[in-house]
Amino acid sequence: MMDLLWWEIAILIVAGFGAGLVNVMAGGGSILTVPVMMFLGMPGPIANGTNRITIVAHNASAIATYLRHGVPHAKLCASLTAVAIPPALLGAWFSTRLNNEQFEGLLAFVMVAVLLLMQAPQGKKSASAEDQPQNLVLGHVLMAAAGFWGGFIQIGMGFVVLPIMHRVMGLSLVNTNILKVFIIFTYTLLAIFVFAATSEVLWVVGAIAAIGNVAGGIVGARLTLSHGEVLIRRVLTAAIIAMIIKLLFFP
DSSP: OOOOOHHHHHHHHHHHHHHHHHHHHTSOTHHHHHHHHHHTTOOHHHHHHHHHHHHHHHHHHHHHHHTTTOOTTHHHHHHHHHHHHHHHHHHHHHHHTSOHHHHHHHHHHHHHHHHHHHHSOOOOOOOOSOOOOOOHHHHHHHHHHHHHHHHHTOTTHHHHHHHIIIIISOOOHHHHHHHHHHHHHHHHHHHHHHHHHHSOOOHHHHHHHHHHHHHHHHHHHHOOOTTHHHHHHHHHHHHHHHHHHHHHHOO
8 A cells, every 4th residue: 555645646636537538539548647656656567457447447437328328239349358358367467477677668668659659640530331340250369469468558458459340340430439448348357356466456546546537538528629639649649758768768
């Protein structure tokens, strides 16, 4: 258990809020919460496990909304979730085997990769047309690989899952976002117990960040400003660059 000062609690809530906002508007919110937890003195592997509480909370709030309208492709959602769970648990276990120096080096590499992905052209986000599942075998194989990554570090998972379901499997972006929430919620909820059993999870710290995360998700979902996503991407880019410099040159 970390003894938190009032300003550290405030920073966690603000970081959680920013992550929730980013997850809705752009994706990659964990890239804010994990580094902030590390800045507050938490070892990287423990921050990685503790951050899963915010992910579960964020996705649970989204599920509560989606369930009112029904789950599209429910059987496909169940099968994709089922193939993602075992590799996600394995990935979580592998993550707990890293020491702090190894985790920081990996995190710096991942943040550079996510930064490059964010700058790549995104294309028009149309609701797509057909929405007829295709390439089912390939889609499930790729989702299993994505599950390992989600369990291992989670950061940038949205950039991995969305192309699998949208571009490979032919689902609309609307339904892809809905299914993504159910898949990530389920394997992350189970992965938390792997972290708790093999490493450590700071439940109170995670719950504090989760408060901001849920609030940020709600605000992000309702934000209709035309340049909202552009602004968030710019702020997130600046934050990522600052953290990369810190990890590489001021360990």
